[in-house]
Amino acid sequence: MATTDTAVSLSNVRKTYRVGEPVHALDGVSLEIPRGSYTAIMGPSGSGKSTLMNLVGCLDTPSEGDVFIDDRNVGSLSGRERTRLRGTQVGFVFQTFNLMPRLTALENVALPQLFQGADRVERRERARALLERVGLADREDHRPNELSGGQRQRVALARALVNDPAIVLADEPSGNLDTETEAEVLDLFGEFHEAGTTMVVVTHERHVAERAERIVHLLDGKIERIEELDGVTDELDSGANR
Amino acid sequence: MRPGASLRLAWRSIRGHKLRSALTTLGVVIGIAAVIAFVTLGASLQAGIIGDISPDDQRNVYGWAADPDTEGGPLAGAQPIFSQDDLESVEELEEVEAAYGYAPIQSQSVSDGDEQIAQGDGLIASGPSYIREERLADGRQFEMGEREAVINPAAAEQFEENVTVGDELTITVIGGEQTTVEVVGITDSSEGLSPFEGFESSPRIYVPTDPYYVEQAGGFGIGDGGGEDGAETNGGDGADARFIAIIVEAESTSEADIDAARESTVAYLESDAADASEFLGDDLEVTFQTSTELLQQLQDILDLLQNFIVGIAAISLLVGSIGIANIMLVSVTERTREIGIMKAVGAQNRDVLGLFLTEAVILGIIGAILGTALGLVAGYLGAWYIDLPLVYPYEYVALAIAVGILVGILSGLYPAWRAARTDPIDALRYE
Numbered sequence: 295m296a297t298t299d300t301a302v303s304l305s306n307v308r309k310t311y312r313v314g315e316p317v318h319a320l321d322g323v324s325l326e327i328p329r330g331s332y333t334a335i336m337g338p339s340g341s342g343k344s345t346l347m348n349l350v351g352c353l354d355t356p357s358e359g360d361v362f363i364d365d366r367n368v369g370s371l372s373g374r375e376r377t378r379l380r381g382t383q384v385g386f387v388f389q390t391f392n393l394m395p396r397l398t399a400l401e402n403v404a405l406p407q408l409f410q411g412a413d414r415v416e417r418r419e420r421a422r423a424l425l426e427r428v429g430l431a432d433r434e435d436h437r438p439n440e441l442s443g444g445q446r447q448r449v450a451l452a453r454a455l456v457n458d459p460a461i462v463l464a465d466e467p468s469g470n471l472d473t474e475t476e477a478e479v480l481d482l483f484g485e486f487h488e489a490g491t492t493m494v495v496v497t498h499e500r501h502v503a504e505r506a507e508r509i510v511h512l513l514d515g516k517i518e519r520i521e522e523l524d525g526v527t528d529e530l531d532s533g534a535n536r
Numbered sequence: 537m538r539p540g541a542s543l544r545l546a547w548r549s550i551r552g553h554k555l556r557s558a559l560t561t562l563g564v565v566i567g568i569a570a571v572i573a574f575v576t577l578g579a580s581l582q583a584g585i586i587g588d589i590s591p592d593d594q595r596n597v598y599g600w601a602a603d604p605d606t607e608g609g610p611l612a613g614a615q616p617i618f619s620q621d622d623l624e625s626v627e628e629l630e631e632v633e634a635a636y637g638y639a640p641i642q643s644q645s646v647s648d649g650d651e652q653i654a655q656g657d658g659l660i661a662s663g664p665s666y667i668r669e670e671r672l673a674d675g676r677q678f679e680m681g682e683r684e685a686v687i688n689p690a691a692a693e694q695f696e697e698n699v700t701v702g703d704e705l706t707i708t709v710i711g712g713e714q715t716t717v718e719v720v721g722i723t724d725s726s727e728g729l730s731p732f733e734g735f736e737s738s739p740r741i742y743v744p745t746d747p748y749y750v751e752q753a754g755g756f757g758i759g760d761g762g763g764e765d766g767a768e769t770n771g772g773d774g775a776d777a778r779f780i781a782i783i784v785e786a787e788s789t790s791e792a793d794i795d796a797a798r799e800s801t802v803a804y805l806e807s808d809a810a811d812a813s814e815f816l817g818d819d820l821e822v823t824f825q826t827s828t829e830l831l832q833q834l835q836d837i838l839d840l841l842q843n844f845i846v847g848i849a850a851i852s853l854l855v856g857s858i859g860i861a862n863i864m865l866v867s868v869t870e871r872t873r874e875i876g877i878m879k880a881v882g883a884q885n886r887d888v889l890g891l892f893l894t895e896a897v898i899l900g901i902i903g904a905i906l907g908t909a910l911g912l913v914a915g916y917l918g919a920w921y922i923d924l925p926l927v928y929p930y931e932y933v934a935l936a937i938a939v940g941i942l943v944g945i946l947s948g949l950y951p952a953w954r955a956a957r958t959d960p961i962d963a964l965r966y967e
């Protein structure tokens with residue numbers, strides 16, 4: 295059950311796609327993500343990582359089971375409330391950055407505030423402060439195609455943080471970056487985690503995952519095991535979850 | 537989302553595709569320009585015509601005989617059937633103050649001494665009171681049966697030495713016959729005196745039907761040309777001259793008097809006593825109208841034409857809005873990913889809807905403004921070309937902008953709705 299110390303809680307979540315044969319992208323997942331924690335999610339391609347992220351990020355609703363964000367059951371919310379929850383509580387960072395091509399770095403960072411009704415001055419001040427924090431103060435008027443990959447990802451990270459979300463979700467955030475820029479971005483993740491933001495990062499790479507406090511291993515839509523990075527590996531029998 | 541913010545974002549994406557946006561608005565521009573141009577022209581035309589009717593013309597009823605199926609303005613399809621006897625009998629009717637014929641005479645030229653000027657039309661035969669006293673700038677009305685004429689300033693100024701009262705002019709009619717007239721009066725303006733002439737300014741010479749029209753009709757081989765006694769002796773040779781039109785003056789300008797004059801005249805003309813009656817039947821009927829009614833007819837034709845243009849413009853607007861809708865749909869598809877991003881970072885459906893609607897409405901308004909400007913310029917040029925007083929129909933400008941907004945909303949609604957419905961997960965996956 296969700297407690298005040300839990301940012302996100304999934305209980306027995308199932309996500310089924312029906313394209314001919316039903317595909318269980320997630321097949322009975324229960325998981326608690328504590329507030330302020332840093333979680334990595336690993337698993338082979340098609341194991342359900344992105345599906346899990348979409349559920350946690352309030353973009354999607356489960357076919358079965360419940361998802362709680364901030365103690366609110368996502369499945370019972372209206373579409374509008376869900377969008378609102380997503381806008382205020384969740385920040386997304388994508389593998390492909392997903393910045394608005396015609397907007398400048400500053401405008402991209404300010405974008406999520408637009409939908410929360412913040413005024414122009416407030417938006418710009420906040421966006422500028424965040425760009426400064428990710429080290430791009432001198433790039434605020436650049437458009438995404440005038441930025442390097444690492445810079446774009448940093449803009450995306452600043453955007454994810456602009457509404458002060460409880461949780462930041464990153465789906466393969468360093469997949470398109472070279473080692474050096476990857477390190478930059480991951481350092482920032484660490485900084486934000488230190489500052490109290492709940493981080494969830496999907497990755498294929500062990501060294502990325504190792505920056506987290508624990509790694510959730512997915513396989514075929516089920517949690518295979520949860521690895522606590524203080525050394526202890528908590529073998530999880532998925533059968534015990536039922 | 538604040539309206540200012542969606543305006544800025546929408547404007548951004550319009551500016552991002554300048555050519556496409558320009559082409560999109562073209563349909564709206566053309567449609568609205570057509571409406572505005574025509575409405576401007578129509579209003580100017582109306583002002584030009586209505587401004588010319590003098591109130592004392594209001595007790596005149598203008599009559600002619602034509603196939604009832606004939607469409608058109610005064611005298612369209614008119615046949616010469618009114619005899620001199622008919623005119624005199626009508627004038628004797630109790631309800632009628634005066635009645636006289638009206639007939640344009642085909643001429644070739646007019647000369648003042650040695651100076652000859654070619655003039656094919658503008659020689660008009662009618663009764664003395666056709667030229668109302670107050671329209672005379674100089675001299676007097678001509679008298680029936682005399683070789684006299686009243687001319688207008690344009691006719692007087694044609695000659696090197698302006699023609700003045702007392703001068704004698706020589707008129708050569710079609711066929712080469714020559715006749716002389718003494719100018720006894722000059723009118724105060726060169727515009728037409730009745731709807732029969734039209735209202736534009738041109739040189740005109742007004743002469744009594746007798747002798748001029750009677751003679752000319754005679755010249756066409758009906759008789760010897762009754763000459764001066766044609767009018768006085770009922771049933772002489774001149775009685776064979778038939779007039780194409782008749783002007784009846786009622787006792788007063790009141791509607792009752794006008795109707796009474798009109799009814800009794802028509803009743804008489806259709807009775808066996810009238811010479812005209814033998815020609816009348818199913819395919820030839822007399823029409824009697826006041827100049828206000830005639831103008832109404834003109835106005836009706838104008839309205840018809842205007843409706844036609846407005847219809848074409850409406851089709852153009854329809855095409856224009858389909859254009860906007862089409863471009864918006866393409867743009868929605870093209871920006872699927874952007875829509876997904878916006879929704880992922882917290883955009884509500886109504887934010888996305890508002891954004892795309894705003895874009896469509898901006899396109900509609902731009903189209904309306906450009907179209908209005910273009911239409912006003914075209915209307916201005918048209919009015920200037922046919923020499924009309926320019927009247928800007930301002931209320932239509934407001935209407936055009938409203939139509940632009942409406943077109944924007946209507947054509948943007950479906951694409952915007954599609955955009956709003958986009959599922960962010962699918963959209964983010966969209967390549």
Ligand SMILES: Nc1ncnc2c1ncn2[C@@H]1O[C@H](COP(=O)(O)OP(=O)(O)OP(=O)(O)O)[C@@H](O)[C@H]1O
Binds near residue numbers: 339346
């Ligand atoms: N919209 C959909 N319709 C049908 N099946 C889907 C849909 N989305 C995902 N799936 C299926 O669900 C499963 C999990 O997909 P998901 O995208 O979560 O994988 P993933 O772990 O993120 O893989 P990758 O590492 O390649 O990104 C896959 O087998 C996929 O085919």
Ligand SMILES: [Mg+2]
Binds near residue numbers: 343344345
């Ligand atoms: Mg994935």
